[in-house]
Amino acid sequence: MKNKFKINFFLIALMGLSMFFTSCVKGDFDVPPTIIPSFTVPAGDTLLTIAQLKAMHTNTASLDSIKNNYWIQGIVIGNDESGNIYKALYIQDSTGGILLSLNSKTLYTTYKVGQQIYVKLKNLVFGYPYNSVGQLGAIYGTSTGQLAEAAIPNHLFKNGLPGTLPTPKIISGATDLTTGDIYTLVRLDSVAFADAGQPYSTSTASTNHNLTLKDGSSIIVRTSNYANFKDSLMPAGRGNVIAILGWYGAYQLTIRNLDDVYGFTSSK
Numbered sequence: 001m002k003n004k005f006k007i008n009f010f011l012i013a014l015m016g017l018s019m020f021f022t023s024c025v026k027g028d029f030d031v032p033p034t035i036i037p038s039f040t041v042p043a044g045d046t047l048l049t050i051a052q053l054k055a056m057h058t059n060t061a062s063l064d065s066i067k068n069n070y071w072i073q074g075i076v077i078g079n080d081e082s083g084n085i086y087k088a089l090y091i092q093d094s095t096g097g098i099l100l101s102l103n104s105k106t107l108y109t110t111y112k113v114g115q116q117i118y119v120k121l122k123n124l125v126f127g128y129p130y131n132s133v134g135q136l137g138a139i140y141g142t143s144t145g146q147l148a149e150a151a152i153p154n155h156l157f158k159n160g161l162p163g164t165l166p167t168p169k170i171i172s173g174a175t176d177l178t179t180g181d182i183y184t185l186v187r188l189d190s191v192a193f194a195d196a197g198q199p200y201s202t203s204t205a206s207t208n209h210n211l212t213l214k215d216g217s218s219i220i221v222r223t224s225n226y227a228n229f230k231d232s233l234m235p236a237g238r239g240n241v242i243a244i245l246g247w248y249g250a251y252q253l254t255i256r257n258l259d260d261v262y263g264f265t266s267s268k
Helices: 002-028 050-055 149-154
Strands: 070-078 088-093 096-101 116-120 125-127 135-140 143-145 156-159 169-171 185-193 207-212 218-223 238-247 251-254 261-265
Touching: 050 070, 050 088, 050 096, 070 096, 088 116, 125 143, 218 238
Parallel strands: 096 135, 169 185, 218 251
Antiparallel strands: 070 088, 070 116, 088 096, 116 156, 125 135, 135 143, 185 207, 185 238, 207 218, 238 251, 238 261
């Protein structure tokens, strides 16, 4: 009986300690408050629009290192979450869009779609690499390359929490496409994939497919073989596509994820 009493007493004491520590843990690990990032351009520095920045660098053969205390701001409209965008962010303000070339494979964990960011331009490079249009990054040989990962927090600053995206411009046909819309969100209604039923990309290389627009003209949809939706099949019929408009010797579209392809039906 004596040993049994000791065992029961030990169990009761152990249960009491367990309840005590449980209550302590509950108090110590409450969900922390949400920290909302905030940023304002330093006094004396100059905030440019994206269009103003581009207007300062129109020589496509030039590689311009920015020396002034300039900034731009924009909303993140595309990141690397799906794998179809590689080491880059696309941002857009009310005047246009631009590509930021950044040496990181996990940008989406910090810079969500819808996040407003401010970009410190001093010591960045504005150039025209790979038969493309103006981009921001770092010097890479004689072209614009990726900003080193360690330097990214010194140039990109978040303001607020991710919010509403810019309204995509509606594209009905080839005449609606303009160079001023490159690197911005566009929406193409009543379009059809020429290769419907085929995967968006092969497993070995990025793949181009033609998208037939409402007016009968076509535009390239380019998908990386690293996109997490590369094996998905392009839908048949007609529907809608939201994408980032780009340029590589011709206009082309980058789909961010399969949510950008919707409303397809053969009845259209």
